[in-house]
Amino acid sequence: MLNQSFNGGIVIDSPHPVEVVEIILAPLPDKVVLPLQQRIGGEAIPCVSVGDKVLTGQVIAKTDDYFCVPIHASISGTVVIIDDQTIPHKSGLRSKCITIESDGKDQWIEHTGCGVDFLHCDQATMIKYIQASGIVGLGGAGFPAHAKLEGIQDCHTLVINGTECEPGIMCDDALMQHHPRDVIRGVEILLHICGAQRAVIAVEDDKQEALNSLLMHCHDDRISIEQIPTKYTSGAEKLLIKVLLGIEVPSGKFAIDIGVICQNVSTTKAIFDAVVENKPLVSRIVTVTGSGVKSPNNYEVRLGASFEHIVSMANPNTNHHSVRMGGMMMGVDVETTRMPICKITNCIFVNNIETKPNTQECIRCGQCNQVCPVNLLPQQLYWYAKNENTDKAMDYNLADCIECRCCDYVCPSHIPLAEYFSFAKALHRKTTEDQYRTDIARERFEFREYRLERTKQERAKMMAAKKEELKKKMANDKAQKGKIAAAMARVKKTKKVSDDVQ
Amino acid sequence: MLDSVFIFSALALGLGLVLGYAAIKFKVEGNSLVDQIDAILPQTQCGQCNYPGCRPYAEAIASGEAPINQCPPGGQEGVDELAEFLDVETLPLNAENGETQPDHVVYVDEQVCIGCTLCIQACPVDAFVGASKVMTTVIADECTGCDLCIPVCPVDCIHVLEIAPTFSTYVPNMAEIAHA
Ligand code: SF4
Ligand code: SF4
Ligand code: SF4
Ligand code: SF4
Numbered sequence: 001m002l003n004q005s006f007n008g009g010i011v012i013d014s015p016h017p018v019e020v021v022e023i024i025l026a027p028l029p030d031k032v033v034l035p036l037q038q039r040i041g042g043e044a045i046p047c048v049s050v051g052d053k054v055l056t057g058q059v060i061a062k063t064d065d066y067f068c069v070p071i072h073a074s075i076s077g078t079v080v081i082i083d084d085q086t087i088p089h090k091s092g093l094r095s096k097c098i099t100i101e102s103d104g105k106d107q108w109i110e111h112t113g114c115g116v117d118f119l120h121c122d123q124a125t126m127i128k129y130i131q132a133s134g135i136v137g138l139g140g141a142g143f144p145a146h147a148k149l150e151g152i153q154d155c156h157t158l159v160i161n162g163t164e165c166e167p168g169i170m171c172d173d174a175l176m177q178h179h180p181r182d183v184i185r186g187v188e189i190l191l192h193i194c195g196a197q198r199a200v201i202a203v204e205d206d207k208q209e210a211l212n213s214l215l216m217h218c219h220d221d222r223i224s225i226e227q228i229p230t231k232y233t234s235g236a237e238k239l240l241i242k243v244l245l246g247i248e249v250p251s252g253k254f255a256i257d258i259g260v261i262c263q264n265v266s267t268t269k270a271i272f273d274a275v276v277e278n279k280p281l282v283s284r285i286v287t288v289t290g291s292g293v294k295s296p297n298n299y300e301v302r303l304g305a306s307f308e309h310i311v312s313m314a315n316p317n318t319n320h321h322s323v324r325m326g327g328m329m330m331g332v333d334v335e336t337t338r339m340p341i342c343k344i345t346n347c348i349f350v351n352n353i354e355t356k357p358n359t360q361e362c363i364r365c366g367q368c369n370q371v372c373p374v375n376l377l378p379q380q381l382y383w384y385a386k387n388e389n390t391d392k393a394m395d396y397n398l399a400d401c402i403e404c405r406c407c408d409y410v411c412p413s414h415i416p417l418a419e420y421f422s423f424a425k426a427l428h429r430k431t432t433e434d435q436y437r438t439d440i441a442r443e444r445f446e447f448r449e450y451r452l453e454r455t456k457q458e459r460a461k462m463m464a465a466k467k468e469e470l471k472k473k474m475a476n477d478k479a480q481k482g483k484i485a486a487a488m489a490r491v492k493k494t495k496k497v498s499d500d501v502q
Numbered sequence: 503m504l505d506s507v508f509i510f511s512a513l514a515l516g517l518g519l520v521l522g523y524a525a526i527k528f529k530v531e532g533n534s535l536v537d538q539i540d541a542i543l544p545q546t547q548c549g550q551c552n553y554p555g556c557r558p559y560a561e562a563i564a565s566g567e568a569p570i571n572q573c574p575p576g577g578q579e580g581v582d583e584l585a586e587f588l589d590v591e592t593l594p595l596n597a598e599n600g601e602t603q604p605d606h607v608v609y610v611d612e613q614v615c616i617g618c619t620l621c622i623q624a625c626p627v628d629a630f631v632g633a634s635k636v637m638t639t640v641i642a643d644e645c646t647g648c649d650l651c652i653p654v655c656p657v658d659c660i661h662v663l664e665i666a667p668t669f670s671t672y673v674p675n676m677a678e679i680a681h682a
Binding site for chain 1: 547
């Protein structure tokens with residue numbers, strides 16, 4: 001067991017513990033709704049139309065964006081509608097979605113990957129399979145896996161995150177308990193791709209079962225499995241690296257900058273499926289928990305099925321519920337259980353509605369400062385965020401805030417600090433962009449003024465030159481005329497003389 | 503199609519370079535008060551303030567010639583900011599100058615455009631590219647949404663495109679957070 005740690009963070013007991021962690025296979029949904037908006041990049045463009053028959057795993061939308069992965073049909077059936085629907089996102093914005101009605105057959109497309117003997121495949125092929133299979137970070141971040149793996153130069157350590165990101169979630173625990181072999185093989189694939197000498201799988205010390213099953217299947221001496229103390233936010237990438245390896249990732253840098261690559265265990269298992277079988281990611285394990293369900297559990301469910309589809313399997317009580325996607329700390333509240341399950345849906349919290357304690361003024365108790373795992377000063381930041389003084393907040397390293405809500409959790413005044421920080425970050429991004437735009441507009445306006453002025457002057461110069469020429473010409477003409485007149489006069493004279501002579 | 507994309511990209515790049523050069527070469531040493539006022543103005547360059555652009559209006563404010571409430575794109579917020587900066591009483595936005603419109607850019611319906619290039623001459627920030635008698639188009643990133651080009655178009659092919667928040671540009675509402 002490791003004894004390195006980081007300042008701050010909080011220990012929260014699992015709010016709804018279970019005896020046995022299981023994975024229940026949810027029945028095929030009658031229909032799925034697949035959003036075309038992904039975590040990063042623009043909306044994917046559908047490559048099927050309404051009425052088309054699709055097979056499970058068939059690509060139904062894609063983009064050219066490097067950071068995007070294709071979107072696959074998660075059941076076989078018929079595309080019934082392509083329209084805008086609300087998706088689980090804090091903005092409440094709508095995204096274009098493809099809805100497929102099941103034919104109940106679950107017919108798959110053909111797919112063959114590198115096979116179990118994957119070591120003969122080269123890295124590029126593997127990464128291609130990972131992208132084509134639509135693998136993104138399943139821990140909740142949703143960052144595309146191929147983008148993290150491409151073009152890696154010096155990676156010395158691979159960190160596999162087997163810590164549950166938040167108390168109450170158990171999908172990763174379930175995966176390690178029930179699919180340890182696939183996880184370990186997935187780690188071997190990742191080692192092959194990124195060329196690291198060693199891999200460390202981090203498991204929290206309250207997950208003994210998971211540790212045991214991993215140990216049973218791990219026969220590769222490059223892979224070690226470490227237990228770390230169960231503390232909230234040790235699952236955050238930078239903090240996990242610090243706990244495991246004792247290395248700090250500097251502010252504004254990424255793990256790869258110090259030679260470490262971090263992947264979540266679920267993602268690792270998905271990478272295994274992608275590389276060995278080239279099998280598109282069409283399902284995931286989701287924890288359903290909360291005070292509103294009698295039997296919290298994990299469900300393996302097709303992407304795009306509604307929350308309701310699995311919530312109904314966990315024995316919900318008849319109260320009114322509030323629904324949250326993701327954990328109790330960093331999750332997003334959603335309006336209804338009719339939302340589609342996405343790749344980043346690791347957990348659904350169904351809670352009985354409770355009255356929230358009222359927010360009070362900050363009493364400057366400083367408790368928030370003590371728990372911040374990235375050593376920020378939430379009390380200060382709150383002040384700046386509230387007054388929309390984002391520049392000042394950025395000076396106090398707002399950008400490093402991981403929005404973990406540890407500060408909210410301990411705040412005796414129940415101030416939603418992290419929401420203020422998320423607001424301040426968004427506002428800062430917007431003002432920076434606006435500033436950039438106005439600067440360009442100012443420059444272009446000034447340049448145009450200059451251009452018009454220059455044209456005017458050039459024209460004036462040209463006119464002046466023309467006038468000058470004309471004058472010269474006229475003077476010339478006059479001289480010419482004078483000459484002609486003189487000549488005429490001469491002619492006249494001689495004529496006269498000759499007349500006289502006659 | 504591809505060659506036109508290429509031509510326009512080359513054009514945009516070329517113009518950008520010229521601009522950058524000009525910005526360095528022709529930088530005028532400004533009056534800092536005017537500069538500071540100009541920095542608060544939204545740079546839409548629409549002329550609704552009755553001056554031919556933001557900077558001329560900034561000059562007019564600085565010299566005390568114009569009141570601070572004539573810029574509709576800046577909105578009431580802009581007026582308040584000016585008042586705070588100049589340390590004077592704030593005024594309500596003058597309705598005679600126009601209404602504050604939502605953030606937008608314009609685009610040319612290229613099928614209809616006849617390439618008269620009147621819009622190119624109207625645009626205060628040179629956001630158009632195009633060829634006479636063929637067609638013009640707007641570089642959306644450079645359009646300030648001043649709408650000056652809309653009335654000059656003889657075939658009405660310039661339309662407004664509102665900038666809606668997207669998943670990556672959305673800003674949460676602070677009032678909602680405070681009352682959560
Ligand atoms: S939400 Fe941000 S400020 Fe608050 S504890 Fe977490 S990292 Fe620190
Ligand atoms: S914990 Fe809450 S009340 Fe205490 S200093 Fe932080 S914000 Fe203020
Ligand atoms: S009204 Fe238009 S031109 Fe005048 S200051 Fe405002 S944006 Fe600039
Ligand atoms: S394109 Fe039209 S609306 Fe946009 S800045 Fe130019 S003139 Fe104004």
